[in-house]
Amino acid sequence: MLELFAYDFMQRSLLAAAMVGGLCSLIGVFVVLRGLAFVGAGTSHAAFAGVTLGYLIGWPPLLLAVAFGVATVWITGWLEEQGRMKLDVSIGILYTATMALAIVFIGLMKTYNAEVYGYLFGSVLSVTGEELLLIGGLAALVLGLLIAFWKELLFIAFDQEMAEASGVPARRIFFLLLTLVALTVVVALKTVGAILVFAMILIPASTAYQLTHSLTALTLYSVIIGTATALTGVVVSTVWDIPSGPSIVLLATAVFFFSLVISPKRLRISSGHPR
């Protein structure tokens, strides 16, 4: 099995999986704490609509994925801020609308395009050197912004109104977080696909949430779980010849259910520990 790691495609795949797994699980901490799970799911489908339009009109697909993803989260955030509708309602509408757009764009294509379906279902094993560079660049940008605004992101996840009242520019930070979620989704699109990408953001942080009451530990556990399941998933998919995206997500899901069983929070509740 070790000879697998000598292949270029395998090295590229593992590098992409490690970057995507680490980044998704890091931003996932804020997504879980701020309650933005459905926003991410909607963003991935909007980004996929951008990819399909890119292939249809011959523009760079990832560029349009960024445009569609960011536009969707900004419209959603703006509608919530204006008090027009709740976040889950607006994202539900945009989620289905952008998916409908994607289907229309695919329908308008004259021929079957396997690459488009690669973005829908994920194909980490076919990541090229150029794509790896793009993933790396976007990942570095998101990581840098996460580190620069870490304390503000933490505060708005804790309580956005309290953060605003305390002198933190919470509104701008919230839109920054939405933008980072959209960028992360685009980074991960090729690896696990539009349908499953959000699992990589949500599951590692949700798993870590079961295991600790410390934010530092939660972040660390989330990144370890996200990176480890992404790498293991790629290896499993290669050895057993099954699709890589689903194998990463199913592995992460198995770890999540295991964490529920061993969670100290669950043990505390069942033993009647005073709150």
Add this chain to the structure above:
Amino acid sequence: MPRGPRPPIIRFDHASFGFPGVTALEDITLSIEAGEFIGVIGPNGSGKTTLCRAVLGLLAPIKGQLHIFDCACQELRCHHRAKIGYLPQKGVVDRDFPVTVFETVMMGRYGALGLFHRPGPEDRRIALESLALVAMERHKDTALGHLSGGQQQRVFIARALAQQPKVLLLDEPTTGLDLPMQHNVIELIQHLHETLGLTVLLITHDINMIRSRVDRLVLLKTRLHAAGPPADVLKPNILEQVYGKGMVISDKDLVIVEDYHHSH
């Protein structure tokens, strides 16, 4: 000890607040001096929380003006907001949020620090001092979710103090606490007011708990019905206008409003 005149720190001038078609507070004129201890009372839906959001600079007046630190509230900048320590209503904050007591209090420094600045030793010292002021320093490494309701309120008061505020704004800080803990929290607030010279705005339903502690009471029901020393505000005829006749019990010089919060 008699106090001389002090400059107003918060000034409502015929200010109204609300949303299109809904006026939550109407024509409020009120000056709050630096160092005053003000109790804000009124039934549910009377505009107490709206007043709180206005003072925080989160809601601009639709009519009239509100000045905070001599600055129109719609022009409040982040460094002004950092001078108002705020304790939100219990239940607004996720108590299971994975954060320790010390990390929670450190958040009080973030607004004053500004963007791109990391907390340093001085910020950690201020956070520890704030924890000491509420007697919670030995719990600094405890998870917030593991504390009792009263202890969590103390931690949130410490978070507000870590801002080194001039004004402490507390939105129903005793709700959901048992009676001894309610006294405990109110005594702590009074102690902080006296020792740190903070201007305190305490929004509460519990008139009887604060009547002997505040300098002035502000009675709201969409409009400002009364503002003044407790003895001037807690009169049966004034209270009955706001709470209704059945809710006000009068026995010689003692006037009690039945526990409105719990009876609804």
